[in-house]
Amino acid sequence: MKIKVNKGKSTEYSICLEPDFENLKKALEPLETKERKICIVADSITAGLYLQPLKESLEGCCRQISQFVFQAGEKHKTLDTVKDLYEHLILEKYDRKDLLMALGGGVVGDLTGFAAATYLRGIRFVQVPTTLLSQVDSSIGGKTGVDFDAYKNMVGAFHMPSLVYMNLETLKSLPERQFASGMGEIIKHGLIQDNAYYQWLTEHGQEIADREYDALLYMVSGSCQIKKHVVEQDPTEQGIRSWLNFGHTIGHAVEKLKEFTLCHGECVAIGSVAAAWISRERGYLTGDELLQIEKVFQNYHLPVRVGGLEPDRILEATKLDKKMEAGKIKFVLLKRIGEAFVAKDVEDRELLGAIRYICEENVHE
Ligand SMILES: NC(=O)c1ccc[n+]([C@@H]2O[C@H](COP(=O)([O-])OP(=O)(O)OC[C@H]3O[C@@H](n4cnc5c(N)ncnc54)[C@H](O)[C@@H]3O)[C@@H](O)[C@H]2O)c1
Ligand SMILES: [Zn+2]
Numbered sequence: 001m002k003i004k005v006n007k008g009k010s011t012e013y014s015i016c017l018e019p020d021f022e023n024l025k026k027a028l029e030p031l032e033t034k035e036r037k038i039c040i041v042a043d044s045i046t047a048g049l050y051l052q053p054l055k056e057s058l059e060g061c062c063r064q065i066s067q068f069v070f071q072a073g074e075k076h077k078t079l080d081t082v083k084d085l086y087e088h089l090i091l092e093k094y095d096r097k098d099l100l101m102a103l104g105g106g107v108v109g110d111l112t113g114f115a116a117a118t119y120l121r122g123i124r125f126v127q128v129p130t131t132l133l134s135q136v137d138s139s140i141g142g143k144t145g146v147d148f149d150a151y152k153n154m155v156g157a158f159h160m161p162s163l164v165y166m167n168l169e170t171l172k173s174l175p176e177r178q179f180a181s182g183m184g185e186i187i188k189h190g191l192i193q194d195n196a197y198y199q200w201l202t203e204h205g206q207e208i209a210d211r212e213y214d215a216l217l218y219m220v221s222g223s224c225q226i227k228k229h230v231v232e233q234d235p236t237e238q239g240i241r242s243w244l245n246f247g248h249t250i251g252h253a254v255e256k257l258k259e260f261t262l263c264h265g266e267c268v269a270i271g272s273v274a275a276a277w278i279s280r281e282r283g284y285l286t287g288d289e290l291l292q293i294e295k296v297f298q299n300y301h302l303p304v305r306v307g308g309l310e311p312d313r314i315l316e317a318t319k320l321d322k323k324m325e326a327g328k329i330k331f332v333l334l335k336r337i338g339e340a341f342v343a344k345d346v347e348d349r350e351l352l353g354a355i356r357y358i359c360e361e362n363v364h365e
Pocket of ligand 1: 043044045046049072073074077104105106107108110130131132133134137138139140141142143144152153170171172173174175178181264
């Protein structure tokens, strides 16, 4: 399956959803890589699982392949790792027409994209995302970057990939918790843009949990279409792209205060429930819809409450989030299931009500 994404100007890139790496060669043809070098960037886990088959599928596609592997984990998404990668590229004499290829989750994709954006003022890169989160979210849209000290994604650039190639079979080796983390973003996609997609998710929990190929294909392509639609209309986040931040304002605060012991998608689930709570307070959602949203997250093994944090501290951290405009928090709410909007008038009282709700211990069964 192929989705075309407009890069702006006249160029576009393809998103391929495939059951293996076999069609990568064909997908690379338009990039004219035959005389080029490709550096595969992977982390220690994805290298062990997929570097070999990926290399085999690249045979004959390019002049030379090299690899750069770094330790898995968010704590290595740093400028130090980028520096090591630059060194590799310089030693191996990569020039402006050569390519990087990111094999891994969002950490590998963000870091590789950033190196590609900056090495020799920008070279091409290909995303080969292997986590659910990276397939439906981080590999599309051109946001790249690394963390700086305790600040997440503090240094970065917009740099579009030349191709996104997803081998959906790689999702089979993904640990349960990482899979659930991706589901957080997927459910969010339904909530902000597409009620029918959201309903489909409520009805196909078993096939998805079993990671059946057809269900994964429908779901990953559904989410990619939504992300593509939003990003194409608003590539630099002036308007509707901020809908994608639904659940992220309070979610990020929780993520930070929990010192990144929760997965990103888990925090998105908690933050989404908080945002849905405010939407219900304002009369946009019914009480039943709020409860159903919680149930959907829970069915996909995501938390909807957080323990051990003081509501006041979450409020404080929420207001420090970078999604502020002229001192006003830009908060994404739901007008209804399947349609989001940005509210700039959310008051502390509402935020605190929502935060208290997600800190409550009793979850409705
Ligand atoms: N650029 C964007 O628009 C964007 C959007 C959302 C998130 N992000 C970033 O993405 C990152 C999170 O991405 P992630 O959740 O993919 O984390 P990740 O890249 O750290 O991957 C999670 C873990 O799964 C392992 N893994 C990857 N693929 C696997 C597979 N197929 N089988 C088994 N294990 C596998 C990884 O080695 C890692 O240990 C964060 O740094 C976040 O800031 C970026
Ligand atoms: Zn997110």
